[in-house]
């Protein structure tokens with residue numbers, strides 16, 4: 096089964112275990128039709144918690160899309176079992192956070208959105224609902240230190 100993996104890299108200051116919160120997290124991606132190479136114009140939202148019927152079969156997938164150009168119906172699944180955290184030990188390298196199983200399409204773009212969470216390295220305090228569309232700065236009251244996530248990058252393989 097062809098897969099597309101999302102790898103991220105970030106500078107974590109005094110935080111670790113950066114991750115998307117739950118199985119219902121909505122990943123924001125753009126896909127390309129493998130048949131005609133048309134890339135979706137709009138951001139597409141996919142979640143491992145949602146299922147759509149596949150036309151003409153009894154199967155289901157987390158995301159089904161019809162190519163605007165060639166009209167082919169393609170689909171993908173979010174492999175929740177591959178969901179991983181990005182930890183302080185992973186910095187500053189790239190590490191995989193999620194894999195998509197792709198049928199007829201490829202994931203070509205990814206957007207960090209909001210809803211991410213992490214914990215303070217020393218305090219263990221959870222910081223939730225982080226908006227990673229920009230750099231994030233906060234103060235960890237328990238550990239008495241500034242915390243931040245910056246230099247966010249991603250790679251799709």
Ligand SMILES: [Zn+2]
Nearest residue numbers: 128131162165
């Ligand atoms: Zn197409």
